[in-house]
Amino acid sequence: MKSKKIAIGILMLLFVFMLSAWTSINNQNSNYKNINTNYKKIKISEMPSGSAEVPKGLKEAKNPTYKVGNQVVVKAHHLKGMYGAKAIIVGAYDTTAYVVTYTPTTGGPVVKNHKWVIQEEIKNAGTKHLKPETEVTLEANHMEGMMGAKAIIVSAVRTTVYMIDYIPTTGGPIVKNHKWVIESELSAQ
Numbered sequence: 001m002k003s004k005k006i007a008i009g010i011l012m013l014l015f016v017f018m019l020s021a022w023t024s025i026n027n028q029n030s031n032y033k034n035i036n037t038n039y040k041k042i043k044i045s046e047m048p049s050g051s052a053e054v055p056k057g058l059k060e061a062k063n064p065t066y067k068v069g070n071q072v073v074v075k076a077h078h079l080k081g082m083y084g085a086k087a088i089i090v091g092a093y094d095t096t097a098y099v100v101t102y103t104p105t106t107g108g109p110v111v112k113n114h115k116w117v118i119q120e121e122i123k124n125a126g127t128k129h130l131k132p133e134t135e136v137t138l139e140a141n142h143m144e145g146m147m148g149a150k151a152i153i154v155s156a157v158r159t160t161v162y163m164i165d166y167i168p169t170t171g172g173p174i175v176k177n178h179k180w181v182i183e184s185e186l187s188a189q
Helices: 002-033 035-041
Strands: 071-074 086-103 111-118 135-137 150-167 175-182 186-188
Touching: 071 150, 086 175, 111 150, 111 175
Parallel strands: none
Antiparallel strands: 071 086, 071 186, 086 111, 086 150, 135 150, 150 175
């Protein structure tokens, strides 16, 4: 009789452990299925976060196509797992966005056609529109070796730029405060 009680106790413990593991896996999967209801459940300390701070002088968009809190789908290839990712708008700003080619201050190969650096992230840019082939110094810190790097303007577009939180299509935690995507790189969900 005593061995029967011990066996039942062990089976009950195994059942509780299996149920707990199944619930944990199911909860993790739901984070990727519904960004609107689940992305706030993930602890901020677990997220690879960029800074939510924006450059001095950057003005919030008065009438952006996508407002803060809107859910969107990303149509940009800036980083692995970005194209097709579900995202939430965390900021919308009117400015000029530039494609730049720069030499990282940390060494390494030249980074060609980096999207996007904005007007307010270029040293002494002021409000003047910079033309292609203009040499500039970057004050952006999106990537290692970018701050203070010498760069060449490749192209420019006057647009609304967005800061987003998104779930990579390749899996992993939410990417917080990604800077920047432009309006044409987003679509409604």
